[in-house]
Amino acid sequence: MTTRIRPASPVVNFDRSPFAKLKALDIASVTLTDNFWEPRIRLNREVTIPGQLRQCQETGRIENFERAAGRSSGPFQGIFFNDSDVYKWAEAAAFSLSTHPDSELDAKLDAVIEVIAAAQQSDGYLNTYFMFKRAGERYSNLKDMHELYCAGHLIQAAVAHSRATGKRNLLNVACRLADHLYDVFGPGKRSGACGHEEAEMALVELYRTVGDNRYLELAKLMVDARGQTPPILGGAKYHQDHLPFVEQTEFIGHAVRHLYYVCGAADVLAEQGAPEYRKALETLWDDLTRRKMYVTGGAGSRYEGEAFGAAYELPAERAYTETCAAIASVMWNWRMLNLTGEARFADLLEWTLYNAVLPGLSLDGSHYFYQNPLADRGSHRRQAWFGCACCPPNVARMLASLPGYFYSTADSTIYAHLYATHEATVPVEDGSVEIRQNTQYPWDGTVEIQAKLVGVNCAALRLRVPGWAEGAGLTLNGKARPINASPAGSYVEVALTGDDVIVLELPMPVERIAAHAHVTSCLGRIALTRGPLVYCIEAADHTDQDVDVLDIALPDDAEFEEKFVSELLGGAVMLSAEALAISPASKALYSRYAPSEPLEAVPVTLSAIPYFLWANREAGPMQVWIPTLPADDESELDASDEYYE
Numbered sequence: 001m002t003t004r005i006r007p008a009s010p011v012v013n014f015d016r017s018p019f020a021k022l023k024a025l026d027i028a029s030v031t032l033t034d035n036f037w038e039p040r041i042r043l044n045r046e047v048t049i050p051g052q053l054r055q056c057q058e059t060g061r062i063e064n065f066e067r068a069a070g071r072s073s074g075p076f077q078g079i080f081f082n083d084s085d086v087y088k089w090a091e092a093a094a095f096s097l098s099t100h101p102d103s104e105l106d107a108k109l110d111a112v113i114e115v116i117a118a119a120q121q122s123d124g125y126l127n128t129y130f131m132f133k134r135a136g137e138r139y140s141n142l143k144d145m146h147e148l149y150c151a152g153h154l155i156q157a158a159v160a161h162s163r164a165t166g167k168r169n170l171l172n173v174a175c176r177l178a179d180h181l182y183d184v185f186g187p188g189k190r191s192g193a194c195g196h197e198e199a200e201m202a203l204v205e206l207y208r209t210v211g212d213n214r215y216l217e218l219a220k221l222m223v224d225a226r227g228q229t230p231p232i233l234g235g236a237k238y239h240q241d242h243l244p245f246v247e248q249t250e251f252i253g254h255a256v257r258h259l260y261y262v263c264g265a266a267d268v269l270a271e272q273g274a275p276e277y278r279k280a281l282e283t284l285w286d287d288l289t290r291r292k293m294y295v296t297g298g299a300g301s302r303y304e305g306e307a308f309g310a311a312y313e314l315p316a317e318r319a320y321t322e323t324c325a326a327i328a329s330v331m332w333n334w335r336m337l338n339l340t341g342e343a344r345f346a347d348l349l350e351w352t353l354y355n356a357v358l359p360g361l362s363l364d365g366s367h368y369f370y371q372n373p374l375a376d377r378g379s380h381r382r383q384a385w386f387g388c389a390c391c392p393p394n395v396a397r398m399l400a401s402l403p404g405y406f407y408s409t410a411d412s413t414i415y416a417h418l419y420a421t422h423e424a425t426v427p428v429e430d431g432s433v434e435i436r437q438n439t440q441y442p443w444d445g446t447v448e449i450q451a452k453l454v455g456v457n458c459a460a461l462r463l464r465v466p467g468w469a470e471g472a473g474l475t476l477n478g479k480a481r482p483i484n485a486s487p488a489g490s491y492v493e494v495a496l497t498g499d500d501v502i503v504l505e506l507p508m509p510v511e512r513i514a515a516h517a518h519v520t521s522c523l524g525r526i527a528l529t530r531g532p533l534v535y536c537i538e539a540a541d542h543t544d545q546d547v548d549v550l551d552i553a554l555p556d557d558a559e560f561e562e563k564f565v566s567e568l569l570g571g572a573v574m575l576s577a578e579a580l581a582i583s584p585a586s587k588a589l590y591s592r593y594a595p596s597e598p599l600e601a602v603p604v605t606l607s608a609i610p611y612f613l614w615a616n617r618e619a620g621p622m623q624v625w626i627p628t629l630p631a632d633d634e635s636e637l638d639a640s641d642e643y644y645e
């Protein structure tokens, strides 16, 4: 028997965070009934989460715990941080239970928790790699060996599990482990942090869950442990150990590490209000969004070290852009959003979710991308699993917790961040607001919202107008409601009076996006976007034309047809335009530059699909960044369809 605690289940609990402007809504308060997210979350529940448990069983990840518990002999299996995959799976399963109670999954999760608990050592230590002959190596290599990273994932799983089920069986393990960490790394003890950040945000959330101040204290010590003289983690930029956090101005080194680091710092800021943390976080956000982020929101361009590149080093085809880094960015922006109430963080969260997290999972729910290139020649395919399987369970936990990202509140003001057909009950003061959204978002920008006050006389609803939605409009109870001149990138407030119907119109024209001139792989190219989605062109949509999609160029004056195609990859808006397939006359790898030499040009119909849907059909080239053709020059095409520069 396990004891039960509070039923609240936000993704991150800012309820009592003194420096957070907003509080996050419980995951279970939003019931999605839409055609976009609901089927994906169902697939996650029915296929992805069960499949990942099987993978964890078949690859020895669960057996490592059996072994540590003395129930199985044989060697440790897999990579030294494989425990973290089991914990992330457990977190995903727990989030799923918070929206969809399921006795079978609950029992499976309890069985996994039982063996995790059995593997915990009498002093609270828990890591299945550092057992038996390696027991003496505990904490001997904080820089590389991920013990605290694994601990962080265990703690996050425990928090999610306790919130979802009210049970304490995993939370007790997490608290014993955190107590042990406090004994080893707490004030006046060894200065320590993990070479891979993660424990910081986990410890803050544990503090929020059980109210033990020591966990917050330890998290802050860990955030501040980097950049010391002498360094405790080797001092390398790879580990973000080159400077103290408050002096960091640039995303650098391993991308997931740095993005988890800012999550931890944002969590400490929400509790303690350190202004120097806020400044560093703002500066880093500017660095990411102005210099280091892909058009998809993906981050971390280098294969070498899975790292951030230099400013503007964002190669399309060799984009590393790890799925975990995108998830970490969503997690960070969620924290920044609730800290500040500023729409720019919700904008980036949503953009990254659709365009950098979602591509990580196949439409069948059981294949994953680790790297997410923005151009490919047909070889990059999703895999059923990886030896280093950080990304799959990360996608699962993100999808399972997604309903929790729709709303936040501040007193009697409700912030609506995301749009999809759903019903929600949002508590405000002593009552609540019953909200129904009805929309075809992200395919269409009309969002109808019914809001009914229950037990309160007034409340305000702030609707996010995404930065891309220039010219947005709003009606309240059938009457046009003037909204500020340029609402895009802000929240528009509506005072609720009782039983209101609001219609938000978010224009979604097709946009051509250009990159900064120093992003060399994007020179002379544009990316297509529509609403919150980045598009790409893929061979599978051009098989009836004798064309390599890498040759397709888009005239500047081409007009788009936008059509929802229900048979396309589960239903999607496809963009079509008349374009040209252009290839240089010379087929040599290198030849003398000849600006006036004719280029072969063949008219083609370009068909673009949302980038997150690519690689779900037969393999073939794909690209996001499409070469452009000046409109005027196009008229110079001669009768033989040749295009002259």
Ligand code: FUB
Pocket (backbone or CB within 6 Å): 081, 196, 256, 257, 306, 322, 324, 388, 390
């Ligand atoms: O090291 C743990 C995880 O595995 C990282 O976050 C990923 O980048 C991969 O290296």
Ligand code: ZN
Pocket (backbone or CB within 6 Å): 322, 323, 324, 325, 370, 389, 390, 391, 392, 394
């Ligand atoms: Zn990963």
